[in-house]
Amino acid sequence: MIGAAFVLLLVMLVLSLPVAAVLALTGYILSENYAFFPMTGAAGELAWNSSEDFILIAAPMFIMMGELMHRSGVSGRLFNALTPWFARLPGRLMHTNIAASAVFAATSGSSIATAATIGTVAIPNMDKGGYNRPLFLGSIAAGGTLGILIPPSINMIIYAVLTDTSVADLYAAGFIPGFLLATLFSSIVLALVLWRPHWGGPKVVEGSLWPARIRGLPHLLPPLGLFTIVVGSIYAGLATPTEAAALGLIATVILVALNGKLTLPVLLTAFEGTVRTTCMIMLIVIAAFFLNFVMVSIGLVGAITDAVLSLGWPPLGMLLAIVVFYLLLGCFMETLSMMIATTPIIVPVVVGLGYSPVWWGVVFVILIEAALITPPVGMNLYVVQAVRKGGGAFTDLFKGAAPFLVAMLIMIGLLIAFPQLALWLPTIVNPKTGG
Amino acid sequence: MTEPLPQRVSRWLAWVAGAVILFGCAVPITIDVLARYFLNRGLVESFEISGYGLAACIGLGLAFTVTTKAHIRVDFVVAKMPFPVRAACDLLAACALAVVATALAWFAWGTVSQSWAMGARSMSQLQVPIVIPQGLWWIGLFWFACMAVLAPVQAVLRLIKGDRAGFEAVIGSADLNAEIDEAVHAVEGQP
Numbered sequence: 001m002i003g004a005a006f007v008l009l010l011v012m013l014v015l016s017l018p019v020a021a022v023l024a025l026t027g028y029i030l031s032e033n034y035a036f037f038p039m040t041g042a043a044g045e046l047a048w049n050s051s052e053d054f055i056l057i058a059a060p061m062f063i064m065m066g067e068l069m070h071r072s073g074v075s076g077r078l079f080n081a082l083t084p085w086f087a088r089l090p091g092r093l094m095h096t097n098i099a100a101s102a103v104f105a106a107t108s109g110s111s112i113a114t115a116a117t118i119g120t121v122a123i124p125n126m127d128k129g130g131y132n133r134p135l136f137l138g139s140i141a142a143g144g145t146l147g148i149l150i151p152p153s154i155n156m157i158i159y160a161v162l163t164d165t166s167v168a169d170l171y172a173a174g175f176i177p178g179f180l181l182a183t184l185f186s187s188i189v190l191a192l193v194l195w196r197p198h199w200g201g202p203k204v205v206e207g208s209l210w211p212a213r214i215r216g217l218p219h220l221l222p223p224l225g226l227f228t229i230v231v232g233s234i235y236a237g238l239a240t241p242t243e244a245a246a247l248g249l250i251a252t253v254i255l256v257a258l259n260g261k262l263t264l265p266v267l268l269t270a271f272e273g274t275v276r277t278t279c280m281i282m283l284i285v286i287a288a289f290f291l292n293f294v295m296v297s298i299g300l301v302g303a304i305t306d307a308v309l310s311l312g313w314p315p316l317g318m319l320l321a322i323v324v325f326y327l328l329l330g331c332f333m334e335t336l337s338m339m340i341a342t343t344p345i346i347v348p349v350v351v352g353l354g355y356s357p358v359w360w361g362v363v364f365v366i367l368i369e370a371a372l373i374t375p376p377v378g379m380n381l382y383v384v385q386a387v388r389k390g391g392g393a394f395t396d397l398f399k400g401a402a403p404f405l406v407a408m409l410i411m412i413g414l415l416i417a418f419p420q421l422a423l424w425l426p427t428i429v430n431p432k433t434g435g
Numbered sequence: 436m437t438e439p440l441p442q443r444v445s446r447w448l449a450w451v452a453g454a455v456i457l458f459g460c461a462v463p464i465t466i467d468v469l470a471r472y473f474l475n476r477g478l479v480e481s482f483e484i485s486g487y488g489l490a491a492c493i494g495l496g497l498a499f500t501v502t503t504k505a506h507i508r509v510d511f512v513v514a515k516m517p518f519p520v521r522a523a524c525d526l527l528a529a530c531a532l533a534v535v536a537t538a539l540a541w542f543a544w545g546t547v548s549q550s551w552a553m554g555a556r557s558m559s560q561l562q563v564p565i566v567i568p569q570g571l572w573w574i575g576l577f578w579f580a581c582m583a584v585l586a587p588v589q590a591v592l593r594l595i596k597g598d599r600a601g602f603e604a605v606i607g608s609a610d611l612n613a614e615i616d617e618a619v620h621a622v623e624g625q626p
Contacts, residue, residue: 012531014509014512015524015528016509016510016513016528017527017531018507018508018532019506019508020506020507020532020535021506021528021534021535024535025531025534043538044542044545044546044547048490048543048546048569048572051493051572052486052487052489053489054482054486057464057485057488060489061456064456064457064461233468238468238472243464245461246462246464246468247465247468250462253457268450268453270453271449271450271452271453271457272450272499274453274456275449275452275453275492275495275496275499276449277505278456278492278496279452279496279497279505280505280506283500286539287535332511333509334509336507337507376511377511
């Protein structure tokens with residue numbers, strides 16, 4: 001039964017059937033062959049229940065928030081405001097790339113939007129500053145991936161719904177690893193530039209930077225304000241994550257309007273982008289719910305978990321095997337669909353090994369970030385390459401992303417060694433359920 | 436730029452679906468959060484309304500995912516194949532989506548008609564007849580099924596006429612570059 005299910009999935013995926021259709025058809029075939037009564041009777045009800053799920057409503061609102069932020073012109077000013085702060089640090093603008101990504105990530109739940117936004121303002125400065133191109137481009141591609149780790153994160157909402165964990169706990173858990181990972185990215189840039197000073201470009205700055213630093217501060221307010229509204233309202237107990245998403249979206253609309261960018265074409269394009277992404281994701285979610293329902297009913301999830309646990313591997317060995325599996329899979333599969341398709345199978349296994357689903361959620365998101373910068377299917381690499389107008393070798397991107405991939409692996413190692421990095425904050429903000 | 440009518444209708448529906456998220460979900464929820472904070476009570480039952488909003492958005496928006504080829508496919512192997520193999524896979528993928536879309540509309544109809552037969556109402560103060568939001572959702576799913584069935588038919592007709600580019604435009608692999616250009620343009624496009 002396990003073998004049949006995997007072969008089915010694999011064959012349909014390689015034939016390039018849409019992921020949603022693969023999941024739905026696998027569910028149908030499994031139910032026809034192994035179920036005592038047809039499961040399809042529940043399909044309509046399942047589809048309706050997931051279509052009106054209150055937690056999932058947060059996803060389109062965060063997506064729309066990103067679509068609008070992306071067009072608001074906030075990012076350029078944010079970038080310029082951060083630049084003087086890193087002007088004396090070896091590697092200068094590369095740290096700005098990472099910091100701006102981290103701050104922008106805090107208002108956007110999407111990695112691709114973050115990379116496109118920061119890349120557009122950063123890349124014109126690359127050759128002007130005499131930076132090492134691969135490393136500079138890599139810092140943008142990798143910085144962009146922070147979008148899904150630092151709250152708010154669309155991936156975490158969907159993970160929360162699929163695994164019945166709390167979005168608030170997941171957001172709290174992602175906070176410290178998110179900023180730690182940004183710091184790791186910066187440290188790697190620093191180390192490389194100290195090793196090869198010419199990679200960081202010549203020093204150009206003279207005189208005091210403080211006037212420029214102070215002048216730029218007001219431009220940090222819009223993104224930080226949004227972050228405070230969205231994340232602050234959750235932990236102040238004013239709003240659930242879905243309600244926070246609504247507050248964030250309304251605040252973003254007001255912000256874009258204040259910037260004079262709220263026109264009908266902008267709004268309609270944002271609607272189109274939002275609906276396209278939301279419906280694509282939701283069809284996969286509905287299909288995954290159906291497949292999961294069938295798999296649980298015919299005992300497949302239990303069988304897989306038992307089969308894995310009966311191998312008798314130590315939990316750490318099994319966990320590392322799963323990590324390697326995702327690093328490989330992530331090279332070839334679009335990340336969000338990979339997450340939705342595999343969560344219902346992997347999470348019971350991981351929990352069976354004795355790990356917390358909240359902790360795994362954070363590790364999982366970092367693995368997805370890694371997938372975004374590993375070729376051949378690494379979406380962020382393509383985004384950055386596209387932003388880089390003059391062209392240039394695509395291999396620059398692979399080379400440049402490699403050090404940051406190492407940083408991600410170090411981060412996963414740290415999380416395995418010190419689970420409290422993720423689990424401490426949830427116990428503080430939510431003592432009852434945290435962790 | 437003149438789009439064919441089915442595509443244009445799908446785009447209009449996507450605009451409506453987007454407006455539903457903003458005005459049917461975000462606005463009522465925000466009103467309720469503020470009212471709860473300042474007046475100590477909710478005003479507009481946003482919990483329930485926004486659920487219907489998401490369902491309506493999904494229903495009405497799904498057709499747009501067909502006309503804009505939004506569905507994720509693992510197609511890096513297929514993309515390297517010669518045209519006949521690639522075309523066969525594209526067609527198979529489009530047919531699989533059509534089957535799933537039709538099945539979804541079919542099973543959803545079962546749910547809607549059951550709610551109708553039982554005269555089901557929501558268990559809240561609003562007591563909304565469930566058929567209203569479910570019906571709206573179903574109309575969208577029905578249109579989604581129509582578009583999903585139409586796409587492979589249209590593609591085959593074009594192929595018969597020898598129009599390979601037209602075939603790929605309807606059901607070929609999503610054009611990654613166009614998509615990224617769109618994302619990049621969005622940042623730069625504004626004055």
